[in-house]
Structures are given as C-alpha cells and as structure tokens.
Amino acid sequence: MxxxxxxxxxxxxxxxxxxxxxxxxxxxxxxxxxxxxxxxxxxxxxxxxxxxxxxxxxxxxxxxxxxxxxxxxxxxxxxxxxxxxxxxxxxxxxxxxxxxxxxxxxxxxxxxxxxxxxxxxxxxxxxxxxxxxxxxxxxxxxxxxxxxxxxxxDHCARCSDQPCLRACPVGAYTGKAFLLETCARHLHSDAGTECMQSGCLARQACPVAPGKRYSQEHAAFHMRAFVRSH
Ligand code: B12
Ligand code: SF4
Ligand code: SF4
Structure with missing residues (x-):
C-alpha cells in the first residue's frame, strides 16, 4: 500500500x-x-x-x-x-x-x-x-x-478606532512601520514590565477574536525570546 x-x-x-x-x-x-x-x-x-x-x-x-x-x-x-x-x-x-x-x-x-x-x-x-x-x-x-x-x-478596513495604533506606550506601531528599536528599548527598561509579563499591549488591544488571545504564559515566552535577540 x-x-x-x-x-x-x-x-x-x-x-x-x-x-x-x-x-x-x-x-x-x-x-x-x-x-x-x-x-x-x-x-x-x-x-x-x-x-x-x-x-x-x-x-x-x-x-x-x-x-x-x-x-x-x-x-x-x-x-x-x-x-x-x-x-x-x-x-x-x-x-x-x-x-x-x-x-x-x-x-x-x-x-x-x-x-x-x-x-x-x-x-x-x-x-x-x-x-x-x-x-x-x-x-x-x-x-x-x-x-x-x-x-x-478585512477587519482593519472596518475598524475605525484602530486601538492597536494607540495602545503601545512608546508608539512603536505607526500603521506604516514597526519601530523595532523603540519597542526593544522599552522592553529592556523597567517601564516595559507590563509588556514583558502580559504580552504586546498593541496586539492585545485588537478587538478581533478575543477568545483566541495567547495565554499569559505563552505571550510572556515570546516576549522573553524577542528581548533576548534584540
Ligand atoms: C525578520 C522578522 C521580523 C523582524 C523584522 C520584520 C520586518 N518587517 O522586516 C522583527 C524582529 C521586527 C519581527 C518582529 C515580529 N515578528 Co516577525 N518575522 C520575521 C521573519 C523571520 C522574516 C520576515 C521576512 O523578512 N520575510 C521575507 C519576506 C520576503 O517575506 P514576506 O512574506 O514578503 O514578508 C514581508 C512582507 O509580508 C512584509 N509585510 C507584512 N505585512 C505587510 C503589509 C504591507 C501593506 C506591506 C507592503 C508589506 C507587509 O513584512 C514581511 C517582512 O519584511 C518572519 C518569518 C518569515 N519567514 O516570514 C517573522 C514573522 C513575520 N513575525 C511574526 C511575529 C509574530 C512577530 C512578532 C509579533 C514577534 C513575535 N515573535 O511574537 C513581532 C511583531 C513585529 C511586526 N509588526 O512584524 C510572525 C507573523 C505571524 C502573523 N500572524 O503574521 C512571522 C510570520 C513568524 C511566524 N513564525 O509566524 N519579525
Ligand atoms: S485593532 Fe485590530 S482590527 Fe483594528 S486596525 Fe488594529 S489590527 Fe486591525
Ligand atoms: S511590546 Fe510593548 S513596546 Fe513593543 S510594540 Fe508592543 S506595546 Fe509597544
């Protein structure tokens, strides 16, 4: 067979x-x-x-x-x-x-x-x-x-508030670019603890599919991996 x-x-x-x-x-x-x-x-x-x-x-x-x-x-x-x-x-x-x-x-x-x-x-x-x-x-x-x-x-086309673009404390998502160094600097500072522990605040601000959000443990794992390499 x-x-x-x-x-x-x-x-x-x-x-x-x-x-x-x-x-x-x-x-x-x-x-x-x-x-x-x-x-x-x-x-x-x-x-x-x-x-x-x-x-x-x-x-x-x-x-x-x-x-x-x-x-x-x-x-x-x-x-x-x-x-x-x-x-x-x-x-x-x-x-x-x-x-x-x-x-x-x-x-x-x-x-x-x-x-x-x-x-x-x-x-x-x-x-x-x-x-x-x-x-x-x-x-x-x-x-x-x-x-x-x-x-x-196309959820973004119908999302008039676009909360993802306002939720990052350091404005790393501009809608046209992701400011990697701005994000990384924040994560390496004391002020970045919330992102490190609960995951990217901008991503979490998106109202689509709330039931599929990553668990805290899973999100924090990705943040640690991201910070290790940036
Ligand atoms: C290098 C990389 C990064 C770099 C640089 C990204 C860049 N813009 O150059 C950095 C470190 C910033 C990064 C960050 C993150 N990344 Co990244 N990254 C990659 C990786 C390894 C390669 C990207 C690449 O250069 N591809 C080569 C080009 C030729 O392929 P491409 O399909 O054309 O991809 C590009 C375009 O699609 C373009 N693009 C994406 N969206 C749009 C929209 C428009 C309008 C246009 C014009 C272009 C465009 O950006 C891509 C990268 O240049 C991919 C995996 C992969 N192999 O694709 C993951 C990947 C894109 N990342 C991913 C993720 C999740 C992240 C992070 C959230 C971190 C994380 N691991 O949790 C952050 C979020 C930042 C962000 N907004 O993208 C996921 C995305 C999943 C998804 N749902 O789309 C991927 C696919 C990895 C995966 N295993 O799934 N990443
Ligand atoms: S919050 Fe979500 S649906 Fe709204 S613009 Fe941002 S990514 Fe798109
Ligand atoms: S992880 Fe924090 S600093 Fe980086 S883009 Fe997301 S909200 Fe902004």
Missing amino acids: GIDRSKEALQTALAPHGLSLRGGFVPTAADGLAALPEGRPVVVVWMVGVIGSGFWPHFKASSFFNDGLPDPLDRWSRAIGEELAERFGGRALFPFDGPPYHPFQRWADRAEATQPSRMMLRMHPEHGLWHAYRFALALADGQPNPAVPSPST
Whole structure:
C-alpha cells in the first residue's frame, strides 16, 4: 500500500502536536522551490502553524521546553517538520531559516484568507492576530483549495478606532512601520514590565477574536525570546 499523503493524513499527523494545517498553495516557477529528492517537482506547499495557545501544552510537555538550550520553539518545530517531511516524502521549510527568509506571510495569503493588518502581522478572518507559522511542507502530490480573501473579512478596513495604533506606550506601531528599536528599548527598561509579563499591549488591544488571545504564559515566552535577540 502507498503512503497516504492526503490533506486529511497530514491533519491527523499534526493533531497530536496541537498544530494546525493552515491551507496550502500551488507554487509556480517564480517561487524558485528546489525539486524534491529524485527530481520530483513540488506540487503543493502546505502551511503549518498555531492558532491561539492550542499548541502550548504540547510544546511545554516536550523535551525541548526545559532542556536549557537556545530557541526551544524553533527546535521543536524543526523536529516535527523534518519528521513529517520524511514521512510524507517531501521537504520542510522553516520561517526562521534565514536571512534570506522564506516569504511566509505572502505564502499565508495564498493558502488562507489572511490579509496584512495595520500591525503588519497577518490578520485572519476568524483567528485575528492570534496565529503564527511553524513550518511549511513542500510535497510532490496533493491539492489545496485556493484561498479567497473577502473584503467582508478585512477587519482593519472596518475598524475605525484602530486601538492597536494607540495602545503601545512608546508608539512603536505607526500603521506604516514597526519601530523595532523603540519597542526593544522599552522592553529592556523597567517601564516595559507590563509588556514583558502580559504580552504586546498593541496586539492585545485588537478587538478581533478575543477568545483566541495567547495565554499569559505563552505571550510572556515570546516576549522573553524577542528581548533576548534584540
Ligand atoms: C525578520 C522578522 C521580523 C523582524 C523584522 C520584520 C520586518 N518587517 O522586516 C522583527 C524582529 C521586527 C519581527 C518582529 C515580529 N515578528 Co516577525 N518575522 C520575521 C521573519 C523571520 C522574516 C520576515 C521576512 O523578512 N520575510 C521575507 C519576506 C520576503 O517575506 P514576506 O512574506 O514578503 O514578508 C514581508 C512582507 O509580508 C512584509 N509585510 C507584512 N505585512 C505587510 C503589509 C504591507 C501593506 C506591506 C507592503 C508589506 C507587509 O513584512 C514581511 C517582512 O519584511 C518572519 C518569518 C518569515 N519567514 O516570514 C517573522 C514573522 C513575520 N513575525 C511574526 C511575529 C509574530 C512577530 C512578532 C509579533 C514577534 C513575535 N515573535 O511574537 C513581532 C511583531 C513585529 C511586526 N509588526 O512584524 C510572525 C507573523 C505571524 C502573523 N500572524 O503574521 C512571522 C510570520 C513568524 C511566524 N513564525 O509566524 N519579525
Ligand atoms: S485593532 Fe483594528 S486596525 Fe488594529 S489590527 Fe485590530 S482590527 Fe486591525
Ligand atoms: S511590546 Fe510593548 S513596546 Fe513593543 S510594540 Fe508592543 S506595546 Fe509597544
């Protein structure tokens, strides 16, 4: 019997890790993706990510969380992505490998109905800003449904208050740019304790998908990782 490389088989393989299949897209020559082993062309790229804090207990229970080595979440993602790539006869691509980085946000827009938000993070019609990508799987067979973004799901276009652009105590989100150094300086100061403990205040000000907001523990983990590298 051949290997089952269907979307359903992939979903089943991701579920025990709390990871979600975030749609897929058919790459073109312009994507420049190298052929798979034995010269098989890539016919689908499946996007794999997290929604809310659903994956957190799985990651926390893994050996990576407490081993004291750097980048535990990236190493957890790599272990799962590479095991699945081998099992499904494809290649895993990671958002953190770079620079140059794979254009995960542009890929996301081709795989699901995500759109750039005023915070530049991708806005998902149901998950809001509370989602991210852990890896993509390039496979030699499979067929994704095309992503169809709809103007009716463009939350930012209908958000007249835009509280995300006012909530940052140091104005790091301007609506056109993210002022990395301004944010990092604040986080390294005593005044940044609230962001460090509860997560980015600007992101939390977004009223979309409140039920999917990251848990305090999960949000603080990302803030610590961000501060370590900036
Ligand atoms: C480098 C990087 C950063 C850098 C610099 C970002 C920059 N603008 O140059 C810094 C340190 C600032 C950063 C910060 C954060 N990042 Co970041 N970052 C990345 C990373 C690793 C590479 C981005 C890149 O250069 N891609 C290459 C280009 C060619 O790909 P791209 O798809 O075209 O992406 C660019 C465009 O989409 C553009 N863009 C995004 N929105 C819009 C909107 C418009 C209108 C336009 C014109 C362009 C534009 O910005 C992207 C980066 O340049 C990506 C992962 C990845 N591989 O994409 C994560 C990623 C973008 N980051 C992510 C996150 C969550 C964050 C943080 C919230 C921190 C965190 N980990 O919690 C902050 C928020 C800051 C912010 N507003 O983006 C997520 C976003 C998830 C989402 N929902 O969209 C990603 C996809 C990582 C992931 N694993 O999911 N990040
Ligand atoms: S607060 Fe409003 S403008 Fe800002 S990201 Fe959320 S929906 Fe978009
Ligand atoms: S983490 Fe804090 S300082 Fe940085 S952008 Fe968010 S609200 Fe502003």
